[in-house]
Amino acid sequence: MTQIALPFLFIRGGTSRGPYLQAKDLPSDRGAMSRVLVAALGSGHPLNIDGIGGGNAVTTKVAILSPSKDDWADVDYFFAQVSVGDGKVDYKPTCGNILSGVGPAAIEMGLIPVVGNTATVNIRAVNTGARVVATVQIEDGKVRYDGDAQIDGVPGTAAPVSLQFMDTVGGATGAFLPTGNLIDIFDGINVTCMDVAMPMVIARAAEFGLTGYETADELNENRDFFARMEAIRIKAGAAMGIKDVPTSVTPKFGLLAPAVQGGTIATRYFMPWVAHPSMAVTGAQCLASCVLTPGSVADGMTTLPTTSPATITLEHASGSIDVLVDYAVDAGEITLKSAGLVRTARLLARGELMISKRVLDGL
Known part of the structure; x- marks a missing residue:
């Protein structure tokens, strides 16, 4: 045999x-x-x-x-x-x-x-x-x-x-904010390092000279951006306490921009060496949590909900995804209870x- x-x-x-x-x-x-x-x-x-x-x-x-x-x-x-x-x-x-x-x-x-x-x-x-x-x-x-x-x-x-x-929260690193900071700066770029469902490094697209509305193919062709992003991801991952970052798919990377299609915010997600054609479910939870967190890189980019649970609609390269987040904010700190999504x-x-x-x- x-x-x-x-x-x-x-x-x-x-x-x-x-x-x-x-x-x-x-x-x-x-x-x-x-x-x-x-x-x-x-x-x-x-x-x-x-x-x-x-x-x-x-x-x-x-x-x-x-x-x-x-x-x-x-x-x-x-x-x-x-x-x-x-x-x-x-x-x-x-x-x-x-x-x-x-x-x-x-x-x-x-x-x-x-x-x-x-x-x-x-x-x-x-x-x-x-x-x-x-x-x-x-x-x-x-x-x-x-x-x-x-x-x-x-x-x-x-x-x-x-x-x-x-x-x-903290499944990979043990902390909601693995570096202990709402904002870290690596290579001159402001990022939020967050661990909700998936450890991520999140930045504003504009800081890379991007709109945040590029297609996945357009992003994949932009090798200068990927080189900058990977250098930041490696440094941020080390600061988050993640081992072997250069050879691991974690942490993932995400970009934010103001919404243009009626959603809460526009996003792009990376796997991390290529752009995701749509959105990861785990990444969606982390990005939605970033949006809801006062003082993160998402602060000021959208109008925040006033009640919980709240639906956060993330625009992505193929459309959008809704994340229903049950959370509480007390003295500027967010507590996440659960997140719900519908898939097929x-x-x-x-x-x-x-x-x-x-x-x-x-x-």
């Missing part, structure tokens, strides 16, 4: 897609697991030609599921970001878009029983410790994928998957991923 078979589901979760696997089918050793995931996605080639990746960071993501040992959660969700071109795997971040498919995947895998027209799945995001409640639509005892919900960045409509995120997911394929036995053996 030259190949081994791994059962998998291939799911579009939000504006990302990738294989959803069960932990019991993968090596527990992290090095061996990484070798399997690199081979499965075809990392190491710009087109991922020898795997099922799609040649883009949003299509080389992996969800690994297992029954949770946590008293609150039903399912543990472990996320892996596989690089497109260099054969590396980053386990530091989580992904909220891929998380959109975790509830449906858990049901499809038989990890969650279903009764009625909806299923509530309590998910523990292993990478960050966040708790997420997913509400999945059910029809005739199976996950319903057809529906009227539409999210920017995905064609057509589908059944909604409601997500309520809790315990998202669709099962694209199911079957077996074929991996060379040589990969498991490390040959």
